Amino acid sequence: MCPHFSYDELQIVPYTKRRNVSDFESTSPELNEFLKEDALKNQEELISKTYLCCHSNQLVGYVTFTTDIVRQKDVREEEQIEIPYKEYPAIKIARLAVDKRYERKGVGRFLLLAAVGKALKISNEVGCRFITVDSKQDSIEFYKKSGSFKLIKGYEKKKYPTMYFDVLPTIKEMNAINTKLGDF
Numbered sequence: 001m002c003p004h005f006s007y008d009e010l011q012i013v014p015y016t017k018r019r020n021v022s023d024f025e026s027t028s029p030e031l032n033e034f035l036k037e038d039a040l041k042n043q044e045e046l047i048s049k050t051y052l053c054c055h056s057n058q059l060v061g062y063v064t065f066t067t068d069i070v071r072q073k074d075v076r077e078e079e080q081i082e083i084p085y086k087e088y089p090a091i092k093i094a095r096l097a098v099d100k101r102y103e104r105k106g107v108g109r110f111l112l113l114a115a116v117g118k119a120l121k122i123s124n125e126v127g128c129r130f131i132t133v134d135s136k137q138d139s140i141e142f143y144k145k146s147g148s149f150k151l152i153k154g155y156e157k158k159k160y161p162t163m164y165f166d167v168l169p170t171i172k173e174m175n176a177i178n179t180k181l182g183d184f
């Protein structure tokens with residue numbers, strides 16, 4: 001098994017036109033094309049925002065965020081929110097890919113952690129309760145395993161089933177740790 005990168009070795013930077021992404025090659029031609037052809041244009045039009053993940057200045061993965069909503073009826077019974085709005089605010093992982101030469105080294109999981117960090121940051125400024133993703137069938141296990149994402153009921157057989165992650169338990173956990181640590 002190839003060794004994982006340590007998270008200190010990975011860096012997330014915003015995608016700007018000064019970055020060269022021409023060598024990026026994941027196993028998904030659509031995701032390669034999006035990064036090379038459309039990501040910057042989408043960003044200029046305020047549709048989505050892309051971040052690159054680098055290891056020693058080498059591009060190893062990327063993630064693109066946009067905004068989303070989660071409908072109350074799509075949240076599983078055991079996770080229903082006390083305040084019953086019809087819809088809840090979310091950020092969506094619109095694209096996520098790892099270069100095939102760097103797969104299974106923890107880059108994908110690191111990008112999901114970056115998504116959680118982004119959701120926490122946004123939730124401090126405006127509401128953001130969930131992270132969503134329309135997963136490829138092949139990647140459902142990755143999102144379940146690496147990020148505790150849940151499938152929306154009834155979407156399991158879709159080509160790109162929607163999955164969601166509730167941010168609140170993580171925020172509560174982090175607040176509890178911060179309280180325990182005090183001035184540490």
Ligand SMILES: CC(C)(COP(=O)(O)OP(=O)(O)OC[C@H]1O[C@@H](n2cnc3c(N)ncnc32)[C@H](O)[C@@H]1OP(=O)(O)O)[C@@H](O)C(=O)NCCC(=O)NCCS
Pocket residue numbers: 026027028031095096097098099102103104105106107108109110134135136138139141142145146
């Ligand atoms: C899916 C993808 C993002 C995973 O990235 P990665 O860097 O290889 O994943 P990681 O190394 O962080 O893996 C984290 C965990 O998920 C598991 N995992 C990774 N890909 C998986 C898959 N396709 N199916 C099941 N489990 C998977 C790993 O084994 C690892 O578990 P472990 O810690 O118990 O060993 C990457 O394979 C990819 O870019 N695929 C093509 C594009 C794609 O499918 N993107 C998702 C679009 S919805």
